[in-house]
Amino acid sequence: MKRLSLEERWNLIERITQKVVKSGKYKYKLKDAIGEITVRPLTGIPIAIAVLYGFWSIFGSFAGTLCTDGFLVKLFDAHWLPWIQNHFPQSPHWLYYLLVGDPTATNSFEAFGALTSGLFVPFGVVLPAIFIFYLMITLLEDVGYMPRLAVLVDTVLHKIGLHGFAIVPSILALGCNVPAVAATRVLETRKQRFMMMALLGVFIPCGAQIGIMQDVLPHYVGPIMLYLLLGYFVFGFILNKIIPGKSPEILIDIPPYQMPTRRNVTRKVKMRVGGFLKTAVPFVLLGCIVVGILYIAGIMDWLAGAFAPILTKWFGVPKETVGPLIAAFLRKDLAVAQLTAIKMTKYQLMTSVVLISIYFPCLATFAMMLKEGWRELLGALAVLAIASFAWGGLLHLIWILMGSA
């Protein structure tokens, strides 16, 4: 390729500018007026509430009602599970247990084999949830709503030392924490990046986990999310006070509202869903096998006994929760699914789900945090150790005060 001189470059810029830039008096349009009301707090907040309502309503109807409950549960529980239970050779027993799981299980959530739960979790529950989540996020980005949301939440996020653009990694984390950790680079200072990484690793459940929560305990997803959101702000406020460093102001360039193009949306969704599957499926399969080995070797029973005092006294959950907590290190969605096999009250179930969310980031996120620097990783781990004890214990205390524990 020919290298252009400085003059040639300026000439090229001039020619492109003449083709694409129109000059003249700008006429204020209806879409500008609508754009304006979406960033003013008095009118922008109700619009943001409506956008989020639409987002979660479509998420629940498509992923939960139509795909998972409508077809995929039927496919896995009524066809795939009985077929594999009957056709997989029973001997050797350990191989059957690792790949098919519990032979008496009647649904794919509780079987816990690599070929049963290991396939049902990523393809039966998580894939539709992640697909619709990324489709909606992409549409909001391409329409031009996300920068407006950043402006709208800027004041609130400044209270915890972040700024409006922190909404980007926060919302991305609701899909998957891995790209969200990468997205913390939009924040300027080291303090802000560290805070964001710690907060999203602890208090923001990923789309896969939300998808499973929606299936396992649909009526409690709202309260759990609110409790985690509260933790996000409380710990954000504390971290902002104790961590040295600056939280500068930002200038955001807001693009006009525009129609998203099908090509862009398709490419973005394809790339994001593909990336998620590459990360998720191997970890879910590995998680099923590792947890299965720990059960067969009796290590899980030993761990349950060792951690029983902390789990039962401090957090108020059954000691068997240790299994899902270990699985949560590999995949949090898998861990929430595993909770369904443990007998517990709805309050214990809610505490267990909160614990799974806050006690440790999944392995993929952990690796991504390590990429950002080991100091940041160690700091984030210290934050989440304190946060999980404090926030998990507080929830147990709330249940005691309510007379529910």
Added chain:
Amino acid sequence: MNEKLAKTYFGILGIATFISGIVDLIVTFGGGNFSYGILQIPNDGFRGGWGGLVVLSAGFFYLSGIKKISQIRQFAKVAAGSILIWVMAGTDVFGMICSSIPGPEDGPWFNTLGGFLGTYAPPYPPAIFLLPFSFAVIYYVGKYFRTANK
């Protein structure tokens, strides 16, 4: 734009929408069920509580936009009110479509024709009733563009 007509129309629609939102919230926080003929107020925290807040906001947008409605900034509020109704009713309709396609839990893969059509039978939530009235804003948007392009 016939300002007086638009003002009256969106004023009445705003009041109806605002009242619907308040009723949604009262029914949800009261914990009871409300069904009258073909109207049903959802009483769950998500659709009744959060959704009620959206309907209430739509009413607020209509009412705050009717003063000097021919001004673009004011008309944008009225348009936003309709957009909020479309979000509510659109998600309700989408929910119906999603539950109408698959068959029952222990039945065939797809719903029967009777079951499919039955999903769309009344009662409906308030946003569905407000939906056709909210479309009037499209007429005014078209009128606005025709005037702006002259």
